[in-house]
Amino acid sequence: xxxxxxxxxxxxxxxxxxxxxxxxxxxxxxxxxxxxxxxxxxxxxxxxxxxxxxxxxxxxxxxxxxxxxxxxxxxxxxxxxxxxxxxxxxxxxxxxxxxxxxxxxx
Numbered sequence: 001x002x003x004x005x006x007x008x009x010x011x012x013x014x015x016x017x018x019x020x021x022x023x024x025x026x027x028x029x030x031x032x033x034x035x036x037x038x039x040x041x042x043x044x045x046x047x048x049x050x051x052x053x054x055x056x057x058x059x060x061x062x063x064x065x066x067x068x069x070x071x072x073x074x075x076x077x078x079x080x081x082x083x084x085x086x087x088x089x090x091x092x093x094x095x096x097x098x099x100x101x102x103x104x105x106x
Contacts, residue, residue, distance in 0.1 A: 006043070010043075010044060010054045013054050013055075014054050014055065017055070018054075018055070019054075019055040019056070019057050019100055019103065019104035020044065020054050020055070020056055020057070021056075021057050021058070021059045022039075022040070022041045022044065022056055022057070022058055022059070022077075023058075023059045023060070023061040023073070024036055024039055024041065024058070024073050024076040024077060024080075025060070025061065025066040025067075025068040025072070025073060025076065026061035026062070026066055027039060027040070028076075029066060036076040036077075036079055036080045037079070037080050037083040038080075039076070039077075039080050041056060041077055041080060042080055042081060042084055044056050045081070045093055047081075047084050047088070055100045055103070055104065056097055056100060057097060057100050057101040057104050058070065058073050058074055058077065058097055058101065059073070060072075060073050074094055074097075077090075077093075077094065077097070078090045078091070078094060081093055
């Protein structure tokens, strides 16, 4: 049931042009994700699902606590996308995420 609900919410966010933020290091360290490879950002970008991908931006949460930087967060996402298999242009997704961050900054 949860994937159906999550897909519906992500589709609604996309239709309403709402960006969502992901915090990879924070999510892995304090969330249900054991590794970056099973992080939810791949589903948010449309892999393993049947919905239109959402506009995703990347944050570094609390760099002092999680010992990370925005550059490292993008690197974690790139590896997670590459782990999804051949045919995925991870660099193109990262470029789109950078563009989205300029649209949704506050």
